[in-house]
Amino acid sequence: MAKDEITKGYTWIGTTPDRPDGLDKVTGRARYGADFSLPNMLHGAVVRSPHAHARIVKIDATKALALTGVKAVVTRADLPTGLTGEDLYLQENTLAGEKALYDGHAVAAVAATTALIAQDAAKLIEVEYEVLPHVTDVDEAMKPDAPVILPGCADHSVPEGSAPNVARYIDFGRGDLDAGFAEADVVRSAHYTTEATHQGYIEPHAAVGQMGADGKGEMWVCTQGQWYIRKMCSAVLGTDPAQLRVTPSEIGGGFGGKTTIFMEPLPLALSKKAGGRPVKMVMTRAEVLRATGPTASASMDVKMGMKKDGTITAARVDFRMQGGPFPGASPVGEALSCAFACYDIPNLGHHGWEVLANRPKCAAYRAPGSPMAAYAVESMVDELCRELGLDPIEVRLKNGVKEGTRASFGPKYKRIGLVETLEAAKAHPNYAVELGPNQGRGVASGFWFNHGGETSVSMAITEDGTAQVSVGTPDIGGSRASIALMAAETLGIPYENVRVNIVETGALGVNEPTHGSRATFASGKAMWEAAQGAIKEMCKRAAQKWDIDPEAVTWKDGAAHPAGENAGKFEPMTIKEIAAEMGKTGGPISGHHESTPSGAGPSFGTHVVDVEVDPETGHTKVLRYLVVQDAGTAIHPAYVEGQYQGGAAQGIGWALNEAYIYGQDGRLQNPIFLDYRMPVASDLPMIDTVIVEVPNPGHPFGVRGVGETGITPPLPALANAIHAATGARLRKLPMNPPAVLAAIRAKG
Amino acid sequence: MSRIHVTANVNGDEVEFLADPRETLLDCLRDHLGLTGSKEGCGTGDCGACSVTLNGRLVSSCLVLGVEAQGAEIATIEGMAKDGDLHPLQRKFVEHAALQCGFCTPGFLVAAKALLERNPDPTETEIRFWLAGNLCRCTGYDKIIRAVQDAAAEMRGAA
Numbered sequence: 022m023a024k025d026e027i028t029k030g031y032t033w034i035g036t037t038p039d040r041p042d043g044l045d046k047v048t049g050r051a052r053y054g055a056d057f058s059l060p061n062m063l064h065g066a067v068v069r070s071p072h073a074h075a076r077i078v079k080i081d082a083t084k085a086l087a088l089t090g091v092k093a094v095v096t097r098a099d100l101p102t103g104l105t106g107e108d109l110y111l112q113e114n115t116l117a118g119e120k121a122l123y124d125g126h127a128v129a130a131v132a133a134t135t136a137l138i139a140q141d142a143a144k145l146i147e148v149e150y151e152v153l154p155h156v157t158d159v160d161e162a163m164k165p166d167a168p169v170i171l172p173g174c175a176d177h178s179v180p181e182g183s184a185p186n187v188a189r190y191i192d193f194g195r196g197d198l199d200a201g202f203a204e205a206d207v208v209r210s211a212h213y214t215t216e217a218t219h220q221g222y223i224e225p226h227a228a229v230g231q232m233g234a235d236g237k238g239e240m241w242v243c244t245q246g247q248w249y250i251r252k253m254c255s256a257v258l259g260t261d262p263a264q265l266r267v268t269p270s271e272i273g274g275g276f277g278g279k280t281t282i283f284m285e286p287l288p289l290a291l292s293k294k295a296g297g298r299p300v301k302m303v304m305t306r307a308e309v310l311r312a313t314g315p316t317a318s319a320s321m322d323v324k325m326g327m328k329k330d331g332t333i334t335a336a337r338v339d340f341r342m343q344g345g346p347f348p349g350a351s352p353v354g355e356a357l358s359c360a361f362a363c364y365d366i367p368n369l370g371h372h373g374w375e376v377l378a379n380r381p382k383c384a385a386y387r388a389p390g391s392p393m394a395a396y397a398v399e400s401m402v403d404e405l406c407r408e409l410g411l412d413p414i415e416v417r418l419k420n421g422v423k424e425g426t427r428a429s430f431g432p433k434y435k436r437i438g439l440v441e442t443l444e445a446a447k448a449h450p451n452y453a454v455e456l457g458p459n460q461g462r463g464v465a466s467g468f469w470f471n472h473g474g475e476t477s478v479s480m481a482i483t484e485d486g487t488a489q490v491s492v493g494t495p496d497i498g499g500s501r502a503s504i505a506l507m508a509a510e511t512l513g514i515p516y517e518n519v520r521v522n523i524v525e526t527g528a529l530g531v532n533e534p535t536h537g538s539r540a541t542f543a544s545g546k547a548m549w550e551a552a553q554g555a556i557k558e559m560c561k562r563a564a565q566k567w568d569i570d571p572e573a574v575t576w577k578d579g580a581a582h583p584a585g586e587n588a589g590k591f592e593p594m595t596i597k598e599i600a601a602e603m604g605k606t607g608g609p610i611s612g613h614h615e616s617t618p619s620g621a622g623p624s625f626g627t628h629v630v631d632v633e634v635d636p637e638t639g640h641t642k643v644l645r646y647l648v649v650q651d652a653g654t655a656i657h658p659a660y661v662e663g664q665y666q667g668g669a670a671q672g673i674g675w676a677l678n679e680a681y682i683y684g685q686d687g688r689l690q691n692p693i694f695l696d697y698r699m700p701v702a703s704d705l706p707m708i709d710t711v712i713v714e715v716p717n718p719g720h721p722f723g724v725r726g727v728g729e730t731g732i733t734p735p736l737p738a739l740a741n742a743i744h745a746a747t748g749a750r751l752r753k754l755p756m757n758p759p760a761v762l763a764a765i766r767a768k769g
Numbered sequence: 770m771s772r773i774h775v776t777a778n779v780n781g782d783e784v785e786f787l788a789d790p791r792e793t794l795l796d797c798l799r800d801h802l803g804l805t806g807s808k809e810g811c812g813t814g815d816c817g818a819c820s821v822t823l824n825g826r827l828v829s830s831c832l833v834l835g836v837e838a839q840g841a842e843i844a845t846i847e848g849m850a851k852d853g854d855l856h857p858l859q860r861k862f863v864e865h866a867a868l869q870c871g872f873c874t875p876g877f878l879v880a881a882k883a884l885l886e887r888n889p890d891p892t893e894t895e896i897r898f899w900l901a902g903n904l905c906r907c908t909g910y911d912k913i914i915r916a917v918q919d920a921a922a923e924m925r926g927a928a
């Protein structure tokens with residue numbers, strides 16, 4: 022539960038009031054993507070390729086257009102040409118051009134007066150395909166004779182003679198690997214693989230788009246970032262972003278998957294073709310799984326050397342990750358940078374290959390790249406600890422990074438909290454529970470960079486002395502509450518007197534999405550800066566009234582005060598008094614802040630899991646689970662805990678069960694929730710949490726983003742626990758019952 | 770396809786709508802009656818976001834045809850608060866931070882209410898198995914289970 026003992030002299034920060042949008046969300050009133058409708062609205066449907074790789078010979082929409090109620094059909098021929106780079110890939114992904122590149126790739130879209138007619142019409146659009154050989158496996162895709170997905174995809178980094186589906190090669194390190202391995206008492210290497218998983222947000226993508234012949238448009242859409250939607254849709258459609266106004270709905274989960282576009286340009290394109298009538302488009306679950314952005318699948322090698330005392334002397338990783346059919350989507354770069362981020366190792370080598378495959382275009386998924394890297398590296402650390410008979414927490418403490426350590430990916434760390442998470446995990450009662458037969462304990466740590474990003478925030482003082490804050494980062498997990506708490510703290514007014522609005526693209530400068538664990542950090546920091554502007558103006562108004570220098574006025578407890586004895590003796594002027602007469606004293610009072618803030622302090626966490634493995638079935642039951650993570654300062658501790666628990670649950674799903682399963686035909690075989698089985702309530706125990714607070718020097722209240730790190734340690738922690746329970750080491754995800762049983766039997 | 774006239778009682782109100790025989794009860798609630806509190810997360814009965822009660826029985830409204838609602842009594846999330854007073858479950862979900870994105874919340878609330886009507890004092894395991902038909906991707910379920918336990922305790926105390 023929320024940690025009441027954390028006090029820093031704050032009035033509001035660290036408390037757990039009801040979230041401002043709570044009432045709307047427990048009564049069914051909150052409007053999500055599919056809940057929005059407009060007069061005279063049409064409904065859209067998409068025709069998707071049933072083939073993993075096929076040349077599109079012909080698209081014939083004659084029969085569809087003849088159906089009563091059908092108003093428009095859009096194919097790639099309706100979109101502008103000449104795009105390059107990521108804009109071209111976004112357009113290719115929105116509607117296939119010459120080739121369909123994966124099972125589920127959109128080929129055409131239709132708008133009709135009802136959703137049922139649109140679905141019927143989609144079936145009447147005839148597409149002639151010439152089926153091509155395909156490849157979905159990352160290692161197969163790296164073979165020299167693999168089917169070529171995008172000829173000439175390689176950028177300058179790729180060595181000559183590489184396989185044709187290698188789009189990028191990354192290579193960095195430090196020290197002397199050979200010398201480092203020679204120093205070690207034990208050197209081991211192993212191969213690990215992970216399968217693609219989906220973010221699994223419960224809300225399918227949905228949008229209502231309207232665009233006239235003049236290129237002016239509006240869109241209501243569930244998204245993590247309305248400005249990204251505006252920029253990307255405009256690029257794909259060849260329209261002016263300033264003429265597209267995008268309003269975000271409430272969002273039913275994203276986890277990175279709603280930071281980009283999939284079908285979103287289509288309602289706009291259909292609307293334009295249908296004379297400007299608004300078009301609503303809602304994906305089915307199968308469309309979400311087949312044709313939005315899951316994460317990469319990975320093939321990874323790790324080599325590590327350790328001394329008998331636990332000192333890690335050298336390490337090397339070789340990561341190969343497919344990100345779908347377009348360059349730039351695979352998170353291999355992030356995975357390499359995260360691989361050894363928890364460790365201070367003098368000799369390091371990192372090698373990565375970004376590979377194309379006939380799978381959907383990857384999107385971000387909570388700490389993209391980091392969970393796979395952690396699975397490989399944290400498993401290997403555990404293998405070495407077991408071989409040398411060392412405690413896994415002690416070894417991590419011995420090699421763990423701290424303030425001043427040069428990170429494996431380059432910069433020196435400022436104040437960070439890895440060691441504190443390890444100490445707290447070691448001291449937690451879960452770490453001392455005695456285990457029974459077939460039970461085992463696993464430990465792993467994890468890392469995420471955290472992100473600042475373009476941010477624009479406004480604060481306006483209301484006539485009654487309350488405050489409204491306009492932010493551009495959609496509220497996915499309680500950020501309205503955290504920003505309102507920080508605003509209340511900054512202004513010295515009650516939490517209830519702050520209204521936080523998530524606004525449309527016309528209301529603020531550009532904001533990056535709610536991604537990179539940045540909403541509470543970046544929008545919170547910008548809110549604080551904006552509030553300083555409003556406070557300065559309020560002090561000025563008081564100074565005017567008192568006829569003293571504005572510099573002689575300070576702000577505290579929601580009121581302007583004379584700064585000291587010399588400033589003069591005046592009764593404090595409250596925000597309510599100042600606001601009541603602001604129209605007569607100089608006009609509305611507000612504050613703004615625009616920046617790309619630096620100083621998003623990195624996030625570290627340590628997880629401890631106990632499992633029991635059924636030796637008859639291979640089923641792994643999670644007995645208890647502990648998340649320890651550094652939050653910097655927990656603004657609303659209950660929602661911080663929620664991030665820890667949710668990240669852990671997603672990681673548990675990835676570790677034990679979730680996977681994209683492709684058939685020999687290249688088609689996704691499990692595109693519904695029955696078969697893409699995410700953890701349900703009966704799969705999990707309560708998830709224990711410890712919020713460590715090592716304040717981030719880069720934020721006025723010490724905030725570190727908390728959203729992402731939590732998904733990282735569960736993959737290796739569970740592998741380590743299963744090994745402890747069974748003696749079998751699983752180096753391939755998911756570790757589902759058949760896989761665990763086979764590993765137990767192979768061990769003999 | 771010609772539509773069929775359906776009359777039903779939803780949250781105590783007599784309603785009527787014209788249903789295409791292919792439309793689900795969820796489609797009809799959302800698109801014909803404007804009750805968008807019930808959500809479609811999967812359309813295959815796996816996620817529970819569309820949970821409603823039909824003649825007192827908990828169902829996934831995406832697996833019921835709209836025309837099957839003829840003459841039925843249906844309760845949705847929109848009818849859960851009475852005269853502006855939240856149901857204890859609704860209050861406890863907010864108090865316990867048992868929702869993050871909130872999309873699955875209406876389904877969880879309807880399902881949990883159906884549980885507590887049958888079993889006012891469920892164990893943690895009983896709550897977890899009853900709610901296994903409702904997917905939440907944000908919370909890891911911990912705070913949801915605690916909110917249901919707390920609401921159940923309060924309702925028992927009040928009874």
